[in-house]
Amino acid sequence: MIVVKNLHKTFDNEIEVLKGVDQHIKPGEKVVIVGPSGSGKSTFLRCLNLLEQPTQGEIWFDGQLINAKNVDIDKIRARMGMVFQHFNLFSHKTVLQNITLAPIKLKLLSPEEANNNALQLLRRVGLEDKADAYPSQISGGQKQRIAIVRSLAMNPKVMLFDEPTSALDPEMVGEVLDVMKELADSGMTMAVVTHEMGFAREIATRVLFMDDGKILEEAPPKEFFSNPKNPRLKEFLSKII
Amino acid sequence: MSFIVKFINNFADSFSEKFYQNLISENRWQLVIKGLLITLEVTFFAVLLGIAIGFVIAIIRSTYDTTLKPGILLRILNGISKVYLTVVRGTPVIIQLLIVYFVIFASVDVNKVVAAVIAFGINSGAYVAEIVRSGIMSVDKGQLEAGRSLGLNYFQTMTTIILPQALKNILPALGNEFIVLLKETSVSGYIALMDLTKAADTIRSRTYEAFFPLLTAAFVYLILVMILSAGVTRLERWLRKSDRR
């Protein structure tokens, strides 16, 4: 579904953050990306939907080279959901409006269809009573669940998560992970950057270890955690577990 | 001391007489009212024009700033915007007013109010553009990313997500711009437009009496500014409350 070939990213400050990443994320896969801070995990994820422009390499989505000229990136992004660490709900819109804004604006659904769809999604995450609340009136965990639902309202083929629980109070992490697990069970293709190793063990089909702009190791979670090979990964795991 | 006492006595003696002479006789107060209405008219429409120009310039500038490889059209628009900002902020408003009226509209018989609105609107636009730009920058970067990641294009994200939030943040600053402009229009007399200041000055030249007409004008400006400032303060308070909603 997503194929990444020799991805390099250098920011304006000449620091090379991604130093050649190759990946193939297949339909239905749940890829979890872990690694130390500053290793390039967010940059990698943001290159997948071109929030960051790769300096070199190819990103293929659904058989299409998307970092080529004359690609309508907005059409591509509409089929790729993204969930951010800081939720990024539209603070001047109600929860319901947050969810219906893009489908209506992009004329994918009529306002009525969008509302019904949004309410159904809200019910799925147990937040239908918050439909008319503003983001400032709800908790962080609720915000993140809404943010996930907002992406789902676009009916995406893949969902990207960049540390979706890192900004949450500990007691709220569970409710967000539960929604993500349910999403994983429903067959969604997912790429998740997280520090939640329990989550990785439970739902990942493959875990990637990223360090210094490269993927140093990748394996199914069982092998990844019980039998790490790369010394840097061993050190990383010993620090966090 | 005696000088002051004498001054006050003289002042009280002639107060009612001068009041009559400067404001009542020959219906001079009507001149003041008419001038006030022209001042308000010019200010109001100049602010509207300034806001329109300011938004367009601000959007061009911030689009240019956030676009990795700006196209030729965007580069040209950004260049024009920069020249506009530099020229307008680098020259006195009186010169701009005179140029609009005597140079640009030299061969056309244009209404003086229209000329003043255009001149002050163009002038105000440069300052509004900076206000709007700071408003756009005050909106969290994540809002733009969230909008773009949902498949909205830059323009859609700007108009439905960024600008509404920016506008809310800058409403008080726009109110203050209105106040600044209200006072700035007092140079309209340079193109012989009978605004509040020019009206007062006209009375002065007829009655050979400076005190009353000029202080009347000053008083009216002051009242207007105080009312507007109070409005801006209430607006700020209301906005702060709605943030905690």
Ligand SMILES: Nc1ncnc2c1ncn2[C@@H]1O[C@H](COP(=O)(O)OP(=O)(O)OP(=O)(O)O)[C@@H](O)[C@H]1O
């Ligand atoms: N827009 C940018 N401009 C310049 N440098 C950047 C930019 N974004 C990220 N970087 C740098 O790139 C490196 C990798 O950043 P990235 O956010 O991808 O790391 P990360 O693995 O997600 O880290 P964390 O776990 O802290 O989120 C860091 O050194 C960071 O300072």
Ligand SMILES: [Mg+2]
């Ligand atoms: Mg990160």
